[in-house]
Amino acid sequence: MMRLIPVARLAAALAVSSALALPAAGxxxxxxxxxxxxxxxxxxxxxxxxxxxxxxxxxxxxxxxxxxxxxxxxxxxxxxxxxxxxxxxxxxxxxxxxxxxxxxxxxxxxxxxxxxxxxxxxxxxxxxxxxxxxxxxxxxxxxxxxxxxxxxxxxxxxxxxxxxxxxxxxxxxxxxxxxxxxxxxxxxxxxxxxxxxxxxxxxxxxxxxxxxxxxxxxxxxxxxxxxxxxxxxxxxxxxxxxxxxxxxxxxxxxxxxxxxxxxxxxxxxxxDAADFATWGMMIKEMSALWQGRTLLPATQGGRGMLALVAPFCPEGSGLNVARLYLHPPAAGTVYAFRHTKLPTDSCQRIDKAHPLSPIPQMAEQASKTDAGMGFLRYLYWTN
Known part of the structure; x- marks a missing residue:
């Protein structure tokens, strides 16, 4: 009888393993x-x-x-x-x-x-x-x-x-x-x-x-x-x-x-391992930007990918995305397709607690290389 106990345990373990490996019947x-x-x-x-x-x-x-x-x-x-x-x-x-x-x-x-x-x-x-x-x-x-x-x-x-x-x-x-x-x-x-x-x-x-x-x-x-x-x-x-x-x-x-x-x-x-590291870094930086811990460079006269659509924040400040979303302007605010300026209430002073986000610079660098479209494909599939 004692010899049957390990066999019974093995059978039970196999049953559990099968249940974990397979979808439900039907x-x-x-x-x-x-x-x-x-x-x-x-x-x-x-x-x-x-x-x-x-x-x-x-x-x-x-x-x-x-x-x-x-x-x-x-x-x-x-x-x-x-x-x-x-x-x-x-x-x-x-x-x-x-x-x-x-x-x-x-x-x-x-x-x-x-x-x-x-x-x-x-x-x-x-x-x-x-x-x-x-x-x-x-x-x-x-x-x-x-x-x-x-x-x-x-x-x-x-x-x-x-x-x-x-x-x-x-x-x-x-x-x-x-x-x-x-x-x-x-x-x-x-x-x-x-x-x-x-x-x-x-x-x-x-x-x-x-x-x-x-x-x-x-x-x-x-x-x-x-x-x-x-x-x-x-x-x-x-x-x-x-x-x-x-x-x-x-x-x-x-x-x-x-x-x-x-x-x-x-x-x-x-x-590969480097891609997973990049993925982790992107999530970290995007989360920081989205929660307002880092800022978008959006000052008057700025250059780069954001220049055409950026709000014109005062010198030394950047766009706080979280503030823009969580404390939006009043209903009825109009944004023209040309020469749009977001309210400066969404701008925040750049300091140690709120540095500029590296995301725009990374995106701009990727867009100027042959790997740019490949990087876009990578972002698309990894959401």
Whole structure:
């Protein structure tokens, strides 16, 4: 009997290990077109997700449906508005409605992501190149729609934005059509950071309205700037946590974003130890700037990337981003597209406690080198 105890313990350990390694029984299958369609049909029925795997499925389906909604609205809606010669005022009403819808959806999926606590467990397997959708709703799945969610091949190629292609050879040469990801907690944090950032940027946008002559912006809802500041600030915090989570991983199995010791990563940008150090430094500096611990160089007569858009702060002072967002000007403040000056209340004296941020100088240096576009691609993928 005593000899059976170690065997029983081993069996129990194996059972626990299996539970940690595999998704729940009956979990959604995102590795095939049919599995993706079935999973999203289940999500569309509106049930409340009962576990983390179901929450992940709900986020994937709702986010990809949101992409379909936006693309359809942008393409078909633009054609309709041009054909019907809709007045600018009516167009702006429709634009605001669409942005508000996107913000609400991102907020809902962000809250689902925040509930997911996988720990060391691996969750669903994903094959994004097989998530075929009729994106624009015309009844057919064109090649660019078939591969809309496919991942670019891993490598150091530059960042570029191009029109969708309908050539199979293009996708064969530029995309990893066999990429598979097994979701872990760092992947959840990666997605959560992106949700914070995009929702925050759109909320920032909705704080303003266009002037009647479309020659400037009106600060219509100052409180939304405070909300945007919180969302984007949380995005930096989540991105930093995600970086630490990735570095701590010791497995190497169908990874999305991998650390320098993980070879089985399909992340489009290979990241070595120096990249992780740069990433950590960028998060640290952006967080300091965002919280007002460092200042943007924005003095009168200044040069560089900020010169055209910078507020003209007094000599020896810089722009305090946190003060600008958390103590915004009054509703109704107008910003012309030309010769805009932000209120000097957002300026702060440069001193030891509030030095200038190195971020603008780093960005300017990167823009002047061949590596500039590669750096932009790196920032895009690492959010």
């Amino acid at each position: 979990a959604a299958d995102f590795t095939t077109t049919a599995g993706y369609a079935d999973a999203c049909a289940e999500v569309a029925r509106g049930g409340v997700p009962k576990d983390d795997d179901a929450r992940i499925a709900a986020v994937i389906c709702r986010d990809t449906a949101l992409v379909s909604q936006v693309v359809t609205w942008a393409t078909e809606g633009a054609k309709r508005m041009e054909k019907e010669r809709i007045p600018k005022e009516a167009i702006m009403i429709e634009v605001r409605k669409e942005i508000d819808y996107v913000i609400a959806e991102l907020g809902a999926t962000r809250k689902l992501l925040a509930q997911i606590k996988l720990g060391k467990r691996k969750s669903l397997r994903l094959a994004p190149a097989r998530w075929e959708r009729d994106i624009d709703g015309d009844g057919t799945v064109k090649l660019w729609e078939k591969y809309l969610f496919a991942l670019p091949k891993r490598g150091q190629q530059g960042f570029r934005l191009t029109a969708p292609s309908n050539e199979q050879a293009y996708y064969d040469s530029q995309y990893n059509l066999d990429a598979v990801i097994r979701v872990d907690q760092s992947d959840i944090l990666w997605s959560l950071a992106y949700h914070h950032f995009i929702e925050g940027m759109l909320t920032n946008l909705r704080a303003f309205e266009l002037t009647d002559k479309f020659d400037g912006l009106i600060l219509a809802r100052p409180d939304l700037l405070k909300t945007a500041h919180r969302l984007i600030g949380n995005g930096f915090a989540v991105s930093g946590k995600m970086r630490q989570e990735v570095l701590a991983e010791t497995d190497d199995d169908e990874e999305w974003i991998g650390n320098p010791k993980q070879a089985a990563s399909v992340f489009p940008v290979p990241l």
